[in-house]
Amino acid sequence: MTKSSENDFTTKGNILNSALELIKTEEGLENITLRKIAALANVNVALINYHFGSKDKLINEALKVLLASFRETFLILDNLSIPPKERLKAFMVQYVNSVLKYPGLVREIGKGNISFESQFEYKNYMETTGFTIIKDTIKEITGEKNPDILFMMMMQIHAAIFFPSLMACKKNVSFIWNPIPIEEQIDYLFEHYFAKYF
Structure with a gap:
């Protein structure tokens, strides 16, 4: 790698990291x-356009990096020595x-603000996020074989846990209840949602 290409790589990474930091700290993209x-990357705007083409392309790239980083959390679902319900909870x-x-980030995903260049890139994203592993774990818990029902169950469980958590962390939102710790919410959900399977 030449000195020029090393500098370009470092600058591009610095810009991307600055965008990631702002995504974490700003209220909305x-x-x-x-x-x-x-300013955060200590570069000029022209350099950002040179490396990414536009703000939207940079933000899109940063969001994809964040989504890929969440893949690590799916590794717990691969540990078959843990019972499936406990794996799903963990x-x-x-x-x-x-x-x-x-x-x-979740708000932007919900708005459909993350775009993919091709079907291959989208397929790769879906595989790396681990949705198949979640459905397989639910299938292991319930014995359900219908993929449409498994997908529906995955979405229901997801909504039941993530919606209250996201609402509770929003600024300027008066919530009508004090959310209990996430572990207790999951125990309560599983106790009722999976009751007929045990």
Whole structure:
């Protein structure tokens, strides 16, 4: 690697890391500007455009990096020495805690603001996020074989845990209840949701 390409790589990484930091600290992606990113990365705006083409492309790249980093939390689901219900709970606790570091990220995913260049890239994203592993774990718990029902169950469990957690961490939102710790929420959900399987 030449000195010039090393500098480009370092600068590009620095810009991307600055965008990631702003995603973590800003209230909404719409509040992140190229000027804020440039100031944090100690570069000029033209250099950001050179490396990424636009703010949207940079933010999109940063969001994909964040999503890929959550893949690590799925590793618990691969540990077959732990009973499936306990694996799913451990995964959910770890995943909620990871996601809550970047609440704006979930909002952007919900809005459909992460775009993929091709079907291959989207397929790769879906595989790396581990949704198949979650469905397989639910299948192991319930014995359900219908993929549509498994997907529905996965989405219901996801919504039941993540929605209250995200609402509780929002600023300027008066919540009508004091959320109990995530572990207790999951125990309560599983006790009722999976009752007929035990």
